[in-house]
Amino acid sequence: MFSKNKISVGFxxxxxxxxxxxxxxxxxxxxxxxxxxxALTSIGYDGEEIDNITGLPKPKYFLKVGDLVATAQRCxxxxxxxxxxxxxxxxxxxxxxxxxxxxxxxxxxGPNKLRDLEKALTMFFSEGAEVALVDGSINRVYxxxxxxxxxLSTGIARTGNLNRLKLEVEALNFFxxxxxxxxxxxxxxxxxxxxxxxxxxxxxxxxxxxxxxxxDLIGTYLKLKRHLLxxxxxxVINPLKISxxxxxxxxxxxxxxxxxxxxxxxxxxxxxxxxxxPVIDVKRGRDGRRLAKIxxxxxx
Numbered sequence: 162m163f164s165k166n167k168i169s170v171g172f173x174x175x176x177x178x179x180x181x182x183x184x185x186x187x188x189x190x191x192x193x194x195x196x197x198x199x200a201l202t203s204i205g206y207d208g209e210e211i212d213n214i215t216g217l218p219k220p221k222y223f224l225k226v227g228d229l230v231a232t233a234q235r236c237x238x239x240x241x242x243x244x245x246x247x248x249x250x251x252x253x254x255x256x257x258x259x260x261x262x263x264x265x266x267x268x269x270x271g272p273n274k275l276r277d278l279e280k281a282l283t284m285f286f287s288e289g290a291e292v293a294l295v296d297g298s299i300n301r302v303y304x305x306x307x308x309x310x311x312x313l314s315t316g317i318a319r320t321g322n323l324n325r326l327k328l329e330v331e332a333l334n335f336f337x338x339x340x341x342x343x344x345x346x347x348x349x350x351x352x353x354x355x356x357x358x359x360x361x362x363x364x365x366x367x368x369x370x371x372x373x374x375x376x377d378l379i380g381t382y383l384k385l386k387r388h389l390l391x392x393x394x395x396x397v398i399n400p401l402k403i404s405x406x407x408x409x410x411x412x413x414x415x416x417x418x419x420x421x422x423x424x425x426x427x428x429x430x431x432x433x434x435x436x437x438x439p440v441i442d443v444k445r446g447r448d449g450r451r452l453a454k455i456x457x458x459x460x461x
Contacts, residue, residue: 167286170404170456171305172312173297175329175373176319180409180443182220184314185296187449188456192292193225195453200290202231202281203269204297204304206253225264229290231256231281233270240265245284249277258284269296275304282307292456302370310456311402313373316409317425323432325379330406330433330440332382336372337403337438342396356384363394369401405439405455 170188174181192199201224224230230241234254237243245258253270258281261267272278278295285293297305305311313333320326342348348365352375356364364385366372375381385395408430414423433440443449 167291168310168457169282169293169295169308170310170312171295171297171308172314173299173302173305173373174314175299175378176315178318178409178411178413179314179316180407180411181314182296183409184312184407184443184449184452185294186220186222187443188312188453189294191450191453192456198227198289198291200229200231200285200288200293201267201269202271202293202295204271204273204278204295204301206270221266222269223264223266224261226261228261229258229285229288230261230267230269231258231271231285232268233257236268236270238265238267241267244288247272247277247280247284249280256281258288260288273301273304275307278304279307299373302373303368306368306370306399310404310458312405312407312452312456313403314407314409316411316429318409318412323427326408326429327433328379328382330436332378333403333406334437335382335386336369337401339369339395339397339400341400342398344398348398352381352385356388359388359393361392363396364388366395366397368399369397372401403438405441405452406436407441407443407452408433409442409444411444
């Protein structure tokens with residue numbers, strides 16, 4: 162979107178507890194080891210100590226001197242120096258661009274609209290950032306259409322078992338591989354609940370990211386695949402561009418009091434090796450170096 166030397170990267174998870182924040186932190190750490198100047202923001206609020214459903218600790222963002230953040234005024238902590246003010250407001254105050262003057266944990270409450278996110282990214286890059294990371298939300302995924310790279314997270318905590326996870330990754334590959342279509346006044350915003358009346362017709366969708374909003378991702382995939390088998394065609398004007406899929410074997414296991422962390426003993430990268438989109442288990446890979454290379458456009 163900006164230039165090859167200024168990269169914006171969005172992260173979104175298809176559910177809670179699928180490792181989105183773990184993936185982002187892993188990328189952040191590896192980019193820093195490569196000497197990249199980093200900026201970070203969030204579409205929404207990220208700062209809870211404890212998951213409000215499972216009661217388990219949540220990963221935290223610790224940034225270092227020189228890093229940039231875009232966050233709301235009431236989320237500023239000691240050690241952050243405001244360098245620019247935006248005209249974007251959240252329930253926690255105006256979104257500000259700040260630079261870290263000491264290593265510290267940050268709380269994020271950033272812009273959640275496409276144009277507002279674009280303003281924040283522009284300010285990041287004007288302040289010298291080379292890579293801007295955006296912690297996204299699947300229910301507010303639309304603004305992420307403007308980033309250069311899109312990392313999507315899923316895992317056992319979402320699907321419950323390996324077979325459904327395989328189907329979901331198959332579905333994501335399908336959505337991301339639909340042919341690009343010319344702009345059309347008849348293009349659909351969302352997938353019709355009943356696709357039968359469109360048998361044999363061409364279906365053109367406006368936004369590929371909207372496939373991710375389906376309540377039944379696998380069901381939507383099977384429905385569209387059936388449409389192709391019935392002689393119809395599919396296309397999307399603004400395709401879904403996924404640079405990598407991160408997966409996690411973690412799941413919150415019910416315990417006597419709440420939940421406890423658990424992991425399925427399985428090599429997800431091997432099981433999902435059929436995917437044309439790179440699949441990475443950041444926890445198994447530990448350092449996430451391969452994912453950082455994908456972010457920089459230098460690996461896959």
